Amino acid sequence: MSLCARFTAFESPGSRALRGFTLVELLVTIAVAAILTMIAAPAMQTMLATRAVAGNADDLAAALRQARSEALKRGMPVSVCASADPNAGAAACADGVWTAGWLVFTDPGADGSLDSGDSLVRAFTGSxxxxxxxxxxxxxxxxxxxxxxxxxxPRRWVVMPKLSSSDANSQRTVCLPxxxxxQVKTGGEAAC
Structure with missing residues (x-):
């Protein structure tokens, strides 16, 4: 007697073989998954916003480090300025709009504006x-x-998430002595 014949011999025509899930089992599983998703979603949203803030703060610190490095390498002033549209063909500095992004450029006049004689080193886009x-x-x-x-x-920037929560740990402070x-520090009230 073969192996298949032995197993099929124990099944009677009226017995129900294991063929899958019942509708009730499937609905219970979906309900449990939905409840777990509702519990985890706010924590996931907070975590993603915190990571975006940390990444943006790290990018700003990287731009500041690159500007300092370029100033030392080239032996001339280099500036970092806020930009409303850092990816525009003719990128320009904007008054205090650091959220959209920033530009690193040589600045022989040390006036903080990207003039025709200055050269753009790098453009950074905000999150x-x-x-x-x-x-x-x-x-x-x-x-x-x-x-x-x-x-x-010295300078100090505070990067804040779009979440309505006032959790200070989701903010980052970029310190420039x-x-x-x-340096990047956790919290919006971090001392530099």
């Missing part, structure tokens, strides 16, 4: 998941001297 990037003194630009120091004293070494 759409970020509500605001606020510089403490409402400055639209930061300039590094040829020796890598920050012109005009006079020495020019940018």
């Amino acid at each position: 759409r998941s970020v509500e605001s990037v606020v510089e403490d003194d409402d400055k639209a630009f930061t300039t590094f001297t040829a020796n890598g120091l920050v012109v005009g004293g 006079v020495s020019g070494r940018a």
